[in-house]
Amino acid sequence: MKVPVVCPYCGVGCRLYIEQTPSGYRLDYADDVPGIPNENGSLCPKGNAVLDLLSKDRLRKPLKAKEEGKFVEVSWGEAIKEVAERLREIARDDPNGLMFFGSAKTYNEPNYLVQKLARMLGTNNIDHCARLCHSSTVAGLKAVFGAGAMTNTYRDIERADVIMIWGHNYAETHPVGFRYVIKAKERGARVIVVDPRYTRTAWFSDIFLQLYPGTDIALANGLMHVIIKHGLHDKEFVERRTVGFQELKKTVEKYTPERVEEITGVPAELIEEAAVTFAKAENAVVTWAMGLTQSVHGYDNVRAVATLIAITGHIGKPGNGASPMRGQNNVQGACDLGVLPNVFPGYQAVTDEEKRMFFEEFWGTELSGEVGLTTVEATHEALKGRLKAYYIVGENPVISEANSKNAVKALRRLEFLVVQDIFPTETTRLADIVLPATSMLENEGSLTNTERRVQWSFKAIEPPGEARPDWWIVSEVGKALGFTGSGPKGFNYRSAEDVLREINACTPQYRGITPERLKANLAGIHWPCPSEDHPGTPLLYTERFLTPDGKAHLAAVEHRPPAETPDDEYPLILTTTRYVGHFHTLTMTGRSELLRKRWREPFLEVHPGDARRFGLEDNGWALIETRRGRYAARVKVTKAVKPGVVAIPWHWGANVLTNDVLDPVSKIPDTKACACRVKPVGEVEARRILEELRAEGVVA
Numbered sequence: 001m002k003v004p005v006v007c008p009y010c011g012v013g014c015r016l017y018i019e020q021t022p023s024g025y026r027l028d029y030a031d032d033v034p035g036i037p038n039e040n041g042s043l044c045p046k047g048n049a050v051l052d053l054l055s056k057d058r059l060r061k062p063l064k065a066k067e068e069g070k071f072v073e074v075s076w077g078e079a080i081k082e083v084a085e086r087l088r089e090i091a092r093d094d095p096n097g098l099m100f101f102g103s104a105k106t107y108n109e110p111n112y113l114v115q116k117l118a119r120m121l122g123t124n125n126i127d128h129c130a131r132l133c134h135s136s137t138v139a140g141l142k143a144v145f146g147a148g149a150m151t152n153t154y155r156d157i158e159r160a161d162v163i164m165i166w167g168h169n170y171a172e173t174h175p176v177g178f179r180y181v182i183k184a185k186e187r188g189a190r191v192i193v194v195d196p197r198y199t200r201t202a203w204f205s206d207i208f209l210q211l212y213p214g215t216d217i218a219l220a221n222g223l224m225h226v227i228i229k230h231g232l233h234d235k236e237f238v239e240r241r242t243v244g245f246q247e248l249k250k251t252v253e254k255y256t257p258e259r260v261e262e263i264t265g266v267p268a269e270l271i272e273e274a275a276v277t278f279a280k281a282e283n284a285v286v287t288w289a290m291g292l293t294q295s296v297h298g299y300d301n302v303r304a305v306a307t308l309i310a311i312t313g314h315i316g317k318p319g320n321g322a323s324p325m326r327g328q329n330n331v332q333g334a335c336d337l338g339v340l341p342n343v344f345p346g347y348q349a350v351t352d353e354e355k356r357m358f359f360e361e362f363w364g365t366e367l368s369g370e371v372g373l374t375t376v377e378a379t380h381e382a383l384k385g386r387l388k389a390y391y392i393v394g395e396n397p398v399i400s401e402a403n404s405k406n407a408v409k410a411l412r413r414l415e416f417l418v419v420q421d422i423f424p425t426e427t428t429r430l431a432d433i434v435l436p437a438t439s440m441l442e443n444e445g446s447l448t449n450t451e452r453r454v455q456w457s458f459k460a461i462e463p464p465g466e467a468r469p470d471w472w473i474v475s476e477v478g479k480a481l482g483f484t485g486s487g488p489k490g491f492n493y494r495s496a497e498d499v500l501r502e503i504n505a506c507t508p509q510y511r512g513i514t515p516e517r518l519k520a521n522l523a524g525i526h527w528p529c530p531s532e533d534h535p536g537t538p539l540l541y542t543e544r545f546l547t548p549d550g551k552a553h554l555a556a557v558e559h560r561p562p563a564e565t566p567d568d569e570y571p572l573i574l575t576t577t578r579y580v581g582h583f584h585t586l587t588m589t590g591r592s593e594l595l596r597k598r599w600r601e602p603f604l605e606v607h608p609g610d611a612r613r614f615g616l617e618d619n620g621w622a623l624i625e626t627r628r629g630r631y632a633a634r635v636k637v638t639k640a641v642k643p644g645v646v647a648i649p650w651h652w653g654a655n656v657l658t659n660d661v662l663d664p665v666s667k668i669p670d671t672k673a674c675a676c677r678v679k680p681v682g683e684v685e686a687r688r689i690l691e692e693l694r695a696e697g698v699v700a
């Protein structure tokens with residue numbers, strides 16, 4: 001029997017089938033399900049390698065540390081009891097001594113349960129990797145449009161006449177979704193790419209705006225300057241559906257193409273051409289990702305781009321929209337279900353008395369109205385000794401957090417660390433208790449892709465050893481903590497379906513998205529879906545925005561330099577990127593022999609002029625240093641990067657270099673621009689440096 005699952009990697013949310021045969025599990029393409037993002041069945045290299053997750057070194061039994069990194073196997077009963085006792089002890093003293101991490105790598109149901117557990121224990125200290133990712137989108141879009149999600153679907157991208165791709169290496173990071181860009185191009189659509197690197201996505205561009213990292217606001221303002229100067233904004237839309245135009249006009253007046261060229265390095269004529277092309281398009285979509293969001297100005301970056309979309313009226317109708325491409329396969333769902341320090345499920349603010357009273361009644365306990373800590377703030381607090389314990393579900397901050405040496409120090413300072421994962425990782429190594437979870441292919445549940453499409457994924461594979469579903473583990477901890485009330489007042493669940501029914505009852509956007517409906521419809525349902533007879537909402541804002549007055553709030557924001565700019569000591573800008581064949585911290589793709597062979601190691605991309613200046617040779621080794629650390633990598637001399645900029649994929653541990661300075665609103669760290677210096681180093685020395693970092697436990 002072919003079992004339908006959803007790919008456990010990225011936010012495109014491709015479907016595939018897994019079939020058990022006498023010779024083992026087999027992957028098959030879901031080319032017979034109309035309406036899904038990969039209708040023709042296609043998958044990318046990671047999707048094609050999902051069966052490698054059955055790798056032999058999976059976590060199979062709960063583990064208890066004797067000393068750092070040395071574990072003994074324990075029973076589930078013993079592990080759960082210990083976790084509950086330690087959490088209870090700390091919570092009794094001060095619930096805000098605890099920090100919880102949900103996971104964009106597991107289903108909606110366990111995510112709902114982790115935040116419920118944190119909140120029932122009395123703290124809103126709960127967050128997840130969205131903080132390092134699209135937190136500036138969530139905050140920035142909320143300010144402009146009233147809500148933080150993608151406004152349209154992939155089909156709208158296919159229908160667009162102009163697609164602007166901003167700080168998003170779409171072809172490598174959402175490869176199957178990129179098919180919609182190619183289809184649009186085949187129809188004659190024009191593609192504008194904004195990136196400091198000539199990426200695989202830029203190969204497909206008609207207009208390429210190669211800006212310096214961290215200068216996005218200047219560019220967006222320059223585009224708006226040209227549009228307003230030529231009167232190409234959508235006057236009727238601006239009048240009827242937005243507020244703040246006069247102030248915006250005044251602010252962008254200063255951003256002449258010539259001045260913007262000076263700041264961004266993008267030729268003035270190209271700024272003119274891009275602005276006119278975008279504004280004149282009948283239908284246009286802007287997609288964006290980490291190049292825009294991971295900045296100390298991330299919140300303002302997103303507001304500037306959202307404002308550009310609003311003044312041209314490219315929103316709220318088919319073939320148009322604001323498309324932040326969500327990264328992890330269920331990061332949208334984890335945000336929707338309140339794995340954030342400021343909101344309950346459904347983005348209901350913890351500071352809103354009425355919402356809090358609803359959840360107090362629903363869960364039957366008193367709740368905190370104080371906004372909790374975000375991920376990187378938690379690191380800073382833990383370093384000061386103000387946090388006592390972390391419960392981490394499905395994250396690997398030792399490799400993924402900016403300035404990772406700090407993250408490791410913080411984890412080592414804790415009194416108690418529990419990590420729930422499917423593989424041993426650099427983070428489980430520091431844990432007191434490790435809880436073995438089943439992979440998403442080995443249990444069932446709902447998850448939400450970047451288009452707000454909620455899909456059900458079925459259990460296709462038998463889990464290894466004693467690994468258990470994430471929802472089961474969290475509910476066992478909940479019960480052991482004494483939350484044994486009936487219904488929503490406790491953690492007595494028999495299945496993921498039970499949990500989804502509780503989500504239906506307290507999350508307005510998911511009210512009509514029941515397990516029965518999802519199981520019967522493999523293409524899923526787009527939230528908001530307010531009732532069981534509602535078809536779901538693929539396109540947002542057709543009539544009004546979700547701001548209190550229903551209008552888009554245009555943002556007039558000024559360009560400011562990045563947190564760190566090059567100087568004599570650190571003369572280059574370092575940015576961090578991804579490869580199509582690897583996922584994040586390599587815990588999953590690193591176990592696929594095929595992917596590992598094809599994408600063997602990270603390459604530092606350096607412009608030929610900079611290579612000459614700093615004595616680097618193609619395929620030789622470089623030592624890269626920043627104010628936070630040093631790292632070694634092979635060199636790729638290429639004109640793909642702008643002079644003055646070097647780029648490296650972070651999968652293997654480049655976060656020893658990056659800057660953990662935060663955007664003041666969204667609290668995202670600036671992982672896309674910091675100052676660095678480079679020099680040649682011999683292979684033996686390079687490998688020694690990497691070995692040293694590995695021994696410290698900060699690189700993969």
Ligand SMILES: Nc1nc2c(c(=O)[nH]1)N[C@H]1C(S)=C(S)[C@@H](COP(=O)(O)OP(=O)(O)OC[C@H]3O[C@@H](n4cnc5c(=O)[nH]c(N)nc54)[C@H](O)[C@@H]3O)O[C@H]1N2
Pocket residue numbers: 010011133166167168169170172173174194195196197199212213214215216288289290291292326327328575576577578579580581582583584647672673
């Ligand atoms: N293969 C693969 N796919 C993935 C992932 C993965 O790890 N591997 N991760 C998933 C996740 S969680 C996410 S969030 C997405 C991320 O998807 P993307 O955001 O597309 O990935 P990145 O390569 O991190 O960054 C995108 C681009 O930003 C550019 N950039 C750097 N600095 C700037 C800047 O200052 N301004 C602008 N405009 N651009 C800049 C970089 O050159 C890079 O090409 O991918 C998802 N898909």
Ligand SMILES: Nc1nc2c(c(=O)[nH]1)N[C@H]1C(S)=C(S)[C@@H](COP(=O)(O)OP(=O)(O)OC[C@H]3O[C@@H](n4cnc5c(=O)[nH]c(N)nc54)[C@H](O)[C@@H]3O)O[C@H]1N2
Pocket residue numbers: 103105106129130132133134290294327328393394395396397399400401402420421422423425437438439440470576577583584585586587588650654655658671
């Ligand atoms: N320098 C730099 N740093 C970055 C970025 C960047 O562009 N540059 N990007 C940032 C972004 S966008 C993101 S999203 C973060 C990602 O940061 P993380 O979320 O920390 O990275 P992952 O490697 O995806 O970690 C997910 C963990 O979940 C585990 N896992 C997988 N499936 C399951 C499951 O079903 N259950 C459980 N319990 N565990 C599971 C995996 O083995 C893995 O250890 O990194 C951020 N860090």
Ligand code: SF4
Pocket residue numbers: 007008009010011012013014038042043044045046047048174175176177
């Ligand atoms: S595009 Fe994303 S969801 Fe689709 S197969 Fe690749 S990793 Fe999986």
Ligand SMILES: [Mo]
Pocket residue numbers: 129132133134326327328
């Ligand atoms: Mo992400």
